[in-house]
Amino acid sequence: MSTFDIVELQKADRRGLAGEAAELIREAILSGTFPPGAPLREVELAASLDVSRGSVREGLAVLEREGLVRSAWHRGTRVIDLTPRDAEEVYSVRAVLEGLASRTAVGRVDLDALGQLVEAMTEGVASGAPSADLLALDIAFHDTIYLASDNRRLIESWHALRSQVHLFQLTRIRLGHDDYRAVVVDEHREILRLLRAGNPKTVARYAEEHVHTALRALLLRLPEAPA
Numbered sequence: 001m002s003t004f005d006i007v008e009l010q011k012a013d014r015r016g017l018a019g020e021a022a023e024l025i026r027e028a029i030l031s032g033t034f035p036p037g038a039p040l041r042e043v044e045l046a047a048s049l050d051v052s053r054g055s056v057r058e059g060l061a062v063l064e065r066e067g068l069v070r071s072a073w074h075r076g077t078r079v080i081d082l083t084p085r086d087a088e089e090v091y092s093v094r095a096v097l098e099g100l101a102s103r104t105a106v107g108r109v110d111l112d113a114l115g116q117l118v119e120a121m122t123e124g125v126a127s128g129a130p131s132a133d134l135l136a137l138d139i140a141f142h143d144t145i146y147l148a149s150d151n152r153r154l155i156e157s158w159h160a161l162r163s164q165v166h167l168f169q170l171t172r173i174r175l176g177h178d179d180y181r182a183v184v185v186d187e188h189r190e191i192l193r194l195l196r197a198g199n200p201k202t203v204a205r206y207a208e209e210h211v212h213t214a215l216r217a218l219l220l221r222l223p224e225a226p227a
Helices: 017-030 042-049 053-065 084-105 111-127 131-149 152-175 177-197 200-219
Strands: 069-072 076-079
Touching: 017 042, 017 053, 017 152, 042 053, 053 069, 084 131, 084 152, 084 177, 084 200, 111 131, 111 177, 131 152, 131 177, 152 177, 152 200, 177 200
Parallel strands: none
Antiparallel strands: 069 076
């Protein structure tokens, strides 16, 4: 999308308008309505969401803190570009968080809940469910592990990165659809097995490698940033 076209988005509720504006714009970004690099103009967004420009501005500030958008003086706000450097930064931080979360969750996490998510992934792959649906289960799997860590700052760190991870994984799927579907079940089933086995160091090591594997798969297909 080289120019901004007015699109119809779901109207925001009158309560908590800034938060709901952020949620609806986030959904539009993750659905591809606003692709990487697309401009996000307050006037058009306010008209589409039927809220004030102030609510949109606050909502965009939330998304900027999540790393989904970037603002620059005289250049406005845009969805982030997905460059190899961005991917390496996001996934390197995520690998550290995943290792700590998995290690801390040993003996605490709801293994049955994780098992249900893995089975839902298995059924989704077998039935040909959209890869975006599989990714939602993937994210929910990791959410469950972070919550089980009972570490507030770790959970907050994950949520600060979560939307970027979601966007990068959607890009990975778009560029390598079959690759993601081929590994999503086995990799999460292995994390579950290691959590059941109860060795914190082993599960942390595999969780980190799980992230590095995802990064390598993305970098193989992600175009180089222009000089």
